[in-house]
Amino acid sequence: MPYIHITARDYHGHHWTGSSAHHQGSQLEEPSRVETPDFRFCVELGLVIRSRHVDHQNVSSLEVELSKQLTRAGIPNHIAGPDPSISSVSSREWTVTRDLCIPSRPKDHHFGIKLVSPFYRFSHRPHAWQSGLRRLMHTLNEHFELTTSHQCFTHVHVVPASGYWTLGQAKALAKSSLYFERCLDALVPPYRRRSVWAKSNRHNAYFGELSMAQCFERIDAQTTIEGLGLRMNWCSAVSPTGVALGKAHDGVDFQHDAYRWSFVNLNEGDGFGTVEFRQPPGSTSASEAITWVMLVGCLARLSCGLGHSLEPRHTAKLKSLGEWLVYEAKWSDIPNKGLLKDLLKQAVPVARTPGTIPGLDADAITIDEDQRLRWKERDRNIAVEKYRRHLKHISS
Template structure:
């Protein structure tokens, strides 16, 4: 990452929640109660019913309707998404998360749901150059097995977070060949297409009338926001739903430190080698030094849990 670049990030928290005090008859009614309670706790926010991705909607927290989290009106449970403003590592973003989850736990029930996930958006100002994005793309492909080890197995194969390596541009290539392919990408747009190409012959492609393969955002790392006219972010989509401030902070530090570390010139990857968890930790540690965003405490817990799973499977 160039010395004059500023790292920015945001988070989307999908939830299936119900009110402890009211039986709401609509999503908007539930969302309005949450909005008032958050405002009373000092969290500036607004309802964004249409999920409009304009700049104005990222000046404060917003509440949107999350259609991928089915409502259970009979149980007073509604799916919604809390979308953060644009943060930099210096912001008191962890304080926001702590306050938000105190409000949620005091006034609402948070139900576990396999439909919920946590998405982290990362960008730089000015926008990252193709050379930085290429370095990130290579790291994503190289470290995928290690990151999979840290996350629930259900998030390694979900339709909504598919492997970037499995897309039509790269699926027949070895990691070394993928690296070479990416190196020949002349600009950001070509890297986006290389990492997020989707088949026109897929059910989605046929249903929407595509005759050529196209860019789609259903991968573990969604590059489509970096297309011309996009929202300007790289999105990490693999994290599961979060039910605490600590959960969200873990996924933020994992994604942000990964991106920051991948852009550093000191990180050199051997595509012929086999990735290790120690290598991933080193990359994340480089990201911590660059951003100062955390001490990787949440990621350290993920490593401990992964170690227990590994020992149990032997």
């Protein structure tokens, strides 16, 4: 990865572009300053949950208890059913809803549940969102058993604090998501590197045969954010996902959101919509959830500063990325930076298997995954509904 020497004096309040010299004793130019926006985010926690107090026979009953316990703990929340015309959502409260992608075990009183946070500011009063996540997870663990399966997740949606993306910002994050994909793979369990719910953007139907330099050229050539989103989430009709969704019959490739980074929500138009990082596993503690939010928030800010200076001919290095992420957490004054450092220390490099393409859609998917992919097509996009509500608040 290109090495850029960053000092505390230089880095404070800014990001850098410019020199891409390797760290081999060569003279480094002082980079130019690039202002970086703050971001807003919401996090989706997908878990398998069982009550410690009641043997619930169905998910609706569990949802009611979840909502009551959160309310007793002073956590504003509401339940969202499958029909948006019956139950609306708030961007200022937690949302409790079922998740059809997570298998439930009714006989054992375990159900797949998704909890979606309010929209928070990432680096403006960061103690507030961290405190909110801690209070939520404390309440959940006190009254419920939280477990995870391979289908569980921690999804983090981000959007600039202005409420919309510029084309340059979206391109910068798109480049970073491709360039650092192997680095981020090292931070998640092996099953989240092969998940049909978090496929590889780098090896999708559009970028798969291209070099990294060609990928960057294709990103730079995009003239609309919607077009960029299509290419970041382009899925082959004959892939296992395409076959499961009945696309193989027509043979037409299509846009699908179940990639590591989903740009599908940018279909809102004119730069509106969130970008969603979908790869992290389920979080059963506040520390885990906070760490993933910190990673995505810092990477989004870094991308807007470094996205146009990444050198695609060089291989990304997790060590350098980690140093930059920790710098960003420091200068954004994010509490508990040690959580991010611990995640980076525990990274397990991904060994490349000869003859395989990392992160490519699975060679085969289970009957259960096949069914759940189809169910997901009809599922509510709670985060987008919250985002639309959030836009009304910040514009009023």
